[in-house]
Amino acid sequence: MLLKNLTIISDSLKNKQHSIIKNSYTLITSIKNFKNQYQHINTYDFKDLFNNICIDDLNKVILNLFNQVNSAHPLDFNKGQFKSLLNFVTNNCFLYQNNTIYKQIKGVPQGSPSSSQLANMFLSNFETVENIEDNMLLYRYIDDIIIFSKNPIDTPSFYPNYLELIKSNNNSNNINFLDINIYRNDNGDIITDIYDKRNDYEFEIAKSQYFHSCLHRNVFRNIIVNQLIRINRLCSNININKQVELLKKHLQKYNYPKIFVNNLINRFKFHNS
Secondary structure: OHHHHHHHHHHHOOOOOOOEOOOHHHHHHHHOOOOOOOOEEEEEEEOOHHHHOOHHHHHHHHHHHHHHHHHHOOOOOOHHHHHHHHHHHHOOOEEEEOOEEEEOOOOOOOOOOOHHHHHHHHHHOOOOOOOOOOOEEEEEEOOEEEEEEOOOOOOOOOOOOOOOEEEOOOOOOEEEEOOEEEEEOOOOOEEEEEOOHHHHOOOOOOOOOOOOOOOOHHHHHHHHHHHHHHHHHHOOHHHHHHHHHHHHHHHHHOOOOHHHHHHHHHHOOOOOO
8 A cells, every 4th residue: 555655656756756767778768879978977876775764764755755746636645644654664564583573673674565665765855956966967776876977976975874875886987787787989979788797706606497497488488588688678789799699608508409599589670680
């Protein structure tokens, strides 16, 4: 019930929440025409975001957003009902361990259907035109932030002091954000490629089922098609063929027949073809 109402409120405020992105593809569609107007790219993430948000501050922000929307378009819940529902969810999270029940007294309850929405709406309250400089663009996915700026910038300081924001990139011209790599070519164009954090580990991780597994053939077909869609959506033209070849090598490790893989790839239409 709370998530339903939060979604209605958030959708009503979406023009004011321009910083929130739903996935990496949303980001790519926003930046694909960037050239030399933003010379610096930096990424940040909050340290232990959910556990550090002050519940009292959170509830005040959410109630204020409720009032903004409710005054323009009355919602199914009145203010008293919504406040009771919000307080119940944010103040009644219990954990069970070693035959002991613990009550969470700090942070947003994790595991709740509304947790991500609550954190999103809370942070977006500080991402206002007044706080974000004219020479920069900020995009955020939950607790991960990417900022494009014309001039060098410091770590954003408009969030509450008790939330620690950490810069996560060293190179301003080549960064990894979510599941994409973003860099500039010699002409200043923004180029995107797929980034898989699992490749940075010192040990190998199984990333697919073996073809001889007891699964329907449609499962393996869908794995390939979904990866091709991902490549097509996230990669700039220059990187598509490279990622397709990497996919082929990856599937060979899991005994996918070449003819099975190639038939699906040859039938797929990429945006650079």
